Amino acid sequence: MQNFVFHNPTKILFGKNSVPSIGAETVLFGKRVLLVYGTGSIKKHGLYDQVVQSLLAADATITEHGGVQSNPLLSHVHEGITLAKENNCEVVCAVGGGSVIDEAKAICAGTPVQHDVWKFFTGKKSIKKTLPLTTVLTLAAAGSEMNSGMVITNDATSQKFGFGNKQLFPKTSILDPSVTCSVPADYTAYGAIDAVSHVLECYFTTTDPYTPVQDRLMEGLVINAMESCNRVLAKPDDYHARADLMWTTTLALNGLTSSGLGKVGFPMHMIEHSLSAFYNVPHGAGLSAVIPGWMRFNARLQPERFAQFAERVFNIHTGNVEEKAKQGIDALTGWFSEVKSPTSITALDIPGTDIPRIAANAMTLAKVWRMREYTEEKIEAILNDCV
Amino acid sequence: MQNFVFHNPTKILFGKNSVPSIGAETVLFGKRVLLVYGTGSIKKHGLYDQVVQSLLAADATITEHGGVQSNPLLSHVHEGITLAKENNCEVVCAVGGGSVIDEAKAICAGTPVQHDVWKFFTGKKSIKKTLPLTTVLTLAAAGSEMNSGMVITNDATSQKFGFGNKQLFPKTSILDPSVTCSVPADYTAYGAIDAVSHVLECYFTTTDPYTPVQDRLMEGLVINAMESCNRVLAKPDDYHARADLMWTTTLALNGLTSSGLGKVGFPMHMIEHSLSAFYNVPHGAGLSAVIPGWMRFNARLQPERFAQFAERVFNIHTGNVEEKAKQGIDALTGWFSEVKSPTSITALDIPGTDIPRIAANAMTLAKVWRMREYTEEKIEAILNDCV
Numbered sequence: 045m046q047n048f049v050f051h052n053p054t055k056i057l058f059g060k061n062s063v064p065s066i067g068a069e070t071v072l073f074g075k076r077v078l079l080v081y082g083t084g085s086i087k088k089h090g091l092y093d094q095v096v097q098s099l100l101a102a103d104a105t106i107t108e109h110g111g112v113q114s115n116p117l118l119s120h121v122h123e124g125i126t127l128a129k130e131n132n133c134e135v136v137c138a139v140g141g142g143s144v145i146d147e148a149k150a151i152c153a154g155t156p157v158q159h160d161v162w163k164f165f166t167g168k169k170s171i172k173k174t175l176p177l178t179t180v181l182t183l184a185a186a187g188s189e190m191n192s193g194m195v196i197t198n199d200a201t202s203q204k205f206g207f208g209n210k211q212l213f214p215k216t217s218i219l220d221p222s223v224t225c226s227v228p229a230d231y232t233a234y235g236a237i238d239a240v241s242h243v244l245e246c247y248f249t250t251t252d253p254y255t256p257v258q259d260r261l262m263e264g265l266v267i268n269a270m271e272s273c274n275r276v277l278a279k280p281d282d283y284h285a286r287a288d289l290m291w292t293t294t295l296a297l298n299g300l301t302s303s304g305l306g307k308v309g310f311p312m313h314m315i316e317h318s319l320s321a322f323y324n325v326p327h328g329a330g331l332s333a334v335i336p337g338w339m340r341f342n343a344r345l346q347p348e349r350f351a352q353f354a355e356r357v358f359n360i361h362t363g364n365v366e367e368k369a370k371q372g373i374d375a376l377t378g379w380f381s382e383v384k385s386p387t388s389i390t391a392l393d394i395p396g397t398d399i400p401r402i403a404a405n406a407m408t409l410a411k412v413w414r415m416r417e418y419t420e421e422k423i424e425a426i427l428n429d430c431v
Numbered sequence: 432m433q434n435f436v437f438h439n440p441t442k443i444l445f446g447k448n449s450v451p452s453i454g455a456e457t458v459l460f461g462k463r464v465l466l467v468y469g470t471g472s473i474k475k476h477g478l479y480d481q482v483v484q485s486l487l488a489a490d491a492t493i494t495e496h497g498g499v500q501s502n503p504l505l506s507h508v509h510e511g512i513t514l515a516k517e518n519n520c521e522v523v524c525a526v527g528g529g530s531v532i533d534e535a536k537a538i539c540a541g542t543p544v545q546h547d548v549w550k551f552f553t554g555k556k557s558i559k560k561t562l563p564l565t566t567v568l569t570l571a572a573a574g575s576e577m578n579s580g581m582v583i584t585n586d587a588t589s590q591k592f593g594f595g596n597k598q599l600f601p602k603t604s605i606l607d608p609s610v611t612c613s614v615p616a617d618y619t620a621y622g623a624i625d626a627v628s629h630v631l632e633c634y635f636t637t638t639d640p641y642t643p644v645q646d647r648l649m650e651g652l653v654i655n656a657m658e659s660c661n662r663v664l665a666k667p668d669d670y671h672a673r674a675d676l677m678w679t680t681t682l683a684l685n686g687l688t689s690s691g692l693g694k695v696g697f698p699m700h701m702i703e704h705s706l707s708a709f710y711n712v713p714h715g716a717g718l719s720a721v722i723p724g725w726m727r728f729n730a731r732l733q734p735e736r737f738a739q740f741a742e743r744v745f746n747i748h749t750g751n752v753e754e755k756a757k758q759g760i761d762a763l764t765g766w767f768s769e770v771k772s773p774t775s776i777t778a779l780d781i782p783g784t785d786i787p788r789i790a791a792n793a794m795t796l797a798k799v800w801r802m803r804e805y806t807e808e809k810i811e812a813i814l815n816d817c818v
Contacts, residue, residue, distance in 0.1 A: 045608075045674040047446025052439070058691065059434025221432075254671040257655045257679045264647030272643060284641040287432040291691060292644045300687070304445065304678060 046252050046306035052299050054190045055216045058291065060283070062220045063094050066137065066180055067102030069216040073176040074134025077104045080124060080148040082112045082140045086182060089226055095139050095180060107131040109151070112140065115320045115327065116147035118162055118198045124151040125161060128175065138179045138214075142186025142195075142238075142327075145179050149194040149212045152177050162198060165205040167412060171212075179217045184224055184290040185235030185328065187242060187297030189217035197321055202405065204317035205412060206310070219294065221287035229277055233383035234328020236273035236289060239296035240266055240376075241312050241331045248342060248349060250305035262301050263356045268292045270379055277383060309415045312338050315423060318405040325392055332385040333392050336377040337430030343369040389430045399427045433639050433693035438597070439686050441577045445606045445678065447670070450481050453524065453567050454489030456603040460563040461521025464491045467511060467535040468526045469499045473569060476613055482526050482567060494518040496538070499527065502707045502714065503534035505549055505585045511538040512548060515562065525566045525601075529573025529582075529625075529714075532566050536581040536599045539564050549585060552592040554799060558599075566604045571611055571677040572622030572715065574629060574684030576604035584708055589792065591704035592799060593697070606681065608674035616664055620770035621715020623660035623676060626683035627653055627763075628699050628718045635729060635736060637692035649688050650743045655679045657766055664770060696802045699725050702810060705792040712779055719772040720779050723764040724817030730756040776817045786814045 057065055070077055077099055086092045099106055109124045128136070128151055138148035152175040154161030163169040181189045188194065193208035227235070243262045250258075269292050275285035295301075302308050315338070316330040325333075343350040347365045354360040354372025363371065380387045390396070403423040410418040444452055457464055464486055473479045486493055496511045515523070515538055525535035539562040541548030550556040568576045575581065580595040614622070630649045637645075656679050662672035682688075689695050699721050706717040730737040734752045741747040741759025750758065767774045777783070790810040797805040 045446075045671055045678065047449065049442065049444055051442035055436065055438035056690075057436055059432075062434065254675070256659060256675050257652070257682070260651030260655050261648060261682075264651045265644070268644045268647050284432055287691070288641070288643050291432065295644070295648075303443075304674070 045254060045304040048303045050299055050303045051210070052190065052213060054213045056190060056219060056294070057216065058219045059287075060220060060222055062218045063091065063180055063223065064098045066095055066178060066218055067098035067100070067104060069218070070099060070135055070137045070178045071102040071104050073178070073215060075104050076107070076132055076134045078107050078109055078124065078128045078131070078133040078136045078151065080112060080136060080138045080140070080144055080151065081110045082144050083110070086139055089223075091139065091180070091182065091223060095137070099137065107133055112144045112147045114141075114143045115197050115204065115324060116143045118196055118200070121147055121150040121154065121161060121196060125154040128155040133175065136175050136177045138177065139182065141181070141183030142188045145181070145186070145188040145214070146194040146196060148177055148179070149188070150196050151175070153209070153212065164209075165196065165198075165207045165412070171209040174211045177212070177214045179214045180223070181217060181219050181290070182223050183227060183231065183235055184286070184293040185238045187239065187294055189214060189219065190294050190298040193297075195317070202321045203408060204321040205409060206313070206317070219290055221290045222283055224286050224290060225281045225283070229280070230384065231326070231328070232276050232280070232289075233273060233385050234326050235293060236269045236383070237328040237332045237380065237385055239269045239293035241335060242297040243269070243301055244335070245310045245312055246302045246305055246308045247353065248339075248346070249309040249311065252304070252306045255305055258301055258304055259352070263353070265292055265296050265301065266357050269296065273383060309413065311415065311418065314409050314413060314415060314418070315402070315406045315426065317409055318402045319389070319392065319394065321405065322398075322402065323392065323394060329386055329392065332380040332387060333389045334430055336373060336380070336387050338426050339373045339376070340429045341426045343373060389427065396431050399424055403427060432641060432691040435690045437686055437690045439577065439600065441600045442603045443577060443606060443681070444603065446674075447607060447609055449605045449607045450478065450567055450610065451485045453482055453565060453605055454485035454487070454491060456605070457486060457522055457524045457565045458489040458491050460565070460602060462491050463494070463519055463521045465494050465496055465511065465515045465518070465520040465523045465538065466526065467499060467523060467531055467538065468497045469528070469531050470497070473526055476610075478526065478567070478569065478610060482524070486524065494520055499531045499534045501528075501530045502584050502591065502711060503530045505583055505587070508534055508537040508541065508548060508583060512541040515542040520562065523562050523564045525564065526569065528568070528570030529575045532568070532573070532575040532601070533581040533583060535564055535566070536575070537583050538562070540596070540599065551596075552583065552594045552799070558596040561598045564599070564601045566601045567610070568604060568606050568677070569610050570614060570618065570622055571673070571680040572625045574626065574681055576601060576606065577681050577685040580684075582704070589708045590795060591708040592796060593700070593704070606677055608677045609670055611673050611677060612668045612670070616667070617771065618713070618715070619663050619667070619676075620660060620772050621713050622680060623656045623770070624715040624719045624767065624772055626656045626680035628722060629684040630656070630688055631722070632697045632699055633689045633692055633695045634740065635726075635733070636696040636698065639691070639693045642692055645688055645691055646739070650740070652679055652683050652688065653744050656683065660770060696800065698802065698805065701796050701800060701802060701805070702789070702793045702813065704796055705789045706776070706779070706781065708792060709785075709789065710779065710781060716773055716779065719767040719774060720776050721817055723760060723767070723774050725813050726760045726763070727816045728813045730760060776814065783818050786811055790814060
């Protein structure tokens with residue numbers, strides 16, 4: 045086990061009827077609130093009214109910044125920062141999924157400084173101070189509600205970059221599973237796939253050979269992400285299944301699984317970010333198109349690890365190590381198909397001839413994330429396994 | 432899944448050479464430090480010198496309060512509170528295992544008030560404010576380094592009571608597994624058993640029938656507590672096995688497993704506390720003497736739950752539900768025997784004729800903990816299964 049620091053100070057309020065606490069939780073940090081949300085679904089289902097009423101009842105003054113897209117754009121982040129500055133906002137409240145929360149984090153980081161917030165993403169500046177953030181989560185997927193990371197797409201340069209800083213942990217996040225009951229089947233599955241990917245990237249990129257307790261936690265989370273997703277798809281308004289999936293996706297990327305693993309990478313995300321940046325595919329769909337190929341490529345390098353995954357997650361006990369590894373990858377790929385998510389870039393209508401430009405784009409992120417084991421050639425080879 | 436609040440703000444510094452950070456981490460909260468430790472083992476192994484040097488290098492003024500016993504005594508807590516008051520201590524630094532950390536927490540709670548700190552344990556007063564606490568952990572067992580609970584024995588009344596408050600989370604805890612390499616085999620096993628008990632009590636006392644992700648995490652932690660303990664016993668100075676056991680015992684009682692389970696009880700601890708109070712048996716040894724009997728008694732009431740435990744933790748797949756449940760209990764009892772911990776109160780030389788007075792004592796704690804499903808008769812019946 046490698047040395048680590050674990051310090052996750054986010055307060056989680058989980059459960060039915062927890063949304064009306066958002067006002068009181070938010071004004072703890074200031075009364076001038078920037079309210080960040082997406083493109084309207086929260087207004088359809090009454091959530092917007094609930095949040096605004098709660099904020100107003102807590103004497104907040106609200107500046108609104110709606111219209112955040114999935115794969116949130118830097119240009120829109122800039123607009124939010126301008127609004128927050130003009131209105132002297134003291135705290136940001138995000139109501140949405142990972143995209144909304146990530147954009148809110150970027151606004152929290154960019155508001156106290158005079159330079160372009162993008163400089164944090166490219167490593168040219170480091171965060172000293174941010175606005176505090178509270179969130180109401182509407183999608184079980186990204187884990188941003190309980191971690192210190194964010195991902196933003198620079199629409200001027202077609203770069204989708206991620207970045208983390210301990211100041212970006214939300215102060216309080218409200219997770220009411222019933223809010224997610226209206227999420228359609230495809231995005232429910234994409235969310236579960238995102239969580240599975242977060243776990244697998246830690247599981248397969250750790251270079252520490254001795255992480256038994258983390259392995260058990262990660263295997264349990266992958267099993268449960270799949271099982272809870274299946275139950276939700278069978279019965280979309282099953283509160284308990286929604287709750288189980290929601291908490292699983294939060295735990296999948298809150299620092300718990302990666303503590304002690306040393307440096308881990310997010311190569312599946314690194315490649316998928318290029319698919320999102322070029323083709324604006326849903327993040328989870330892009331991941332399930334990349335994961336099987338990435339796993340096939342890497343199972344050759346560490347078959348024992350992939351065999352352990354197959355044994356413990358899919359109860360595969362026949363064949364030699366390589367055969368078990370392959371069966372485990374096939375079983376996971378089979379589950380992607382069951383939940384109707386693409387299992388190749390071909391299924392996303394991305395032509396194989398685009399692979400070089402995708403690899404070149406992904407390589408720019410590999411450099412920023414210091415994933416030195418990746419070259420353009422290697423990424424191309426992996427993408428060739430994803431066709 | 433039940434509604435819950437999860438908020439664990441403790442910062443963990445885990446790994447080799449982390450102890451010298453204790454000075455800087457502690458003086459963040461004040462320079463006048465009460466240093467709390469046990470009965471001398473930290474002086475044998477150089478740890479005491481390391482901590483004192485680090486504190487002095489950070490310009491701390493140290494008031495010492497050593498001599499904490501396992502099953503720490505209220506009378507000794509009182510002495511610590513007097514010292515902290517007399518020296519205007521601003522922060523408490525605990526160096527030891529769960530007993531030392533628990534006594535330090537009681538001192539943190541009792542120093543800012545004029546009344547007897549015991550009133551917090553009996554529910555007659557509630558905590559408003561505490562001194563901040565930092566810790567250096569020397570024993571993988573109790574989990575107190577990352578939770579808000581504490582257990583103290585009132586030597587005047589022979590009551591061993593536990594109590595929790597969110598203000599009692601340590602600010603920072605330092606976990607260097609190499610510090611635990613000198614822990615002897617018996618106390619290593621007792622520590623692992625304590626962690627197993629913490630998990631099982633949540634697992635078997637939840638009244639929520641739908642806790643899939645928590646189940647997976649709890650099952651993984653039990654498997655890993657046993658496996659890592661076995662590896663440590665086979666090779667006591669195996670750093671990685673020590674690290675694995677240490678982080679497992681911390682995760683076993685940091686709020687992660689119980690979030691969403693609703694009200695859980697700690698009936699094994701409730702009964703064991705009476706054994707410790709009367710006979711001063713090591714906590715883990717008392718637990719392993721009680722757990723098999725408690726499980727046999729309760730498996731009759733919820734055989735499916737015990738069968739799931741047997742299947743997932745011990746790979747038991749033969750027989751009907753009741754038979755699986757029994758095999759699971761036998762397997763766990765067998766592991767207690769393997770690690771040389773007693774599996775009955777008889778093995779602790781406690782005569783069966785003492786059962787009524789043990790049950791009467793345990794009942795006083797059942798009342799304080801509001802475990803309404805317990806009566807003296809029921810506790811006696813369970814203890815009769817522990818002979």
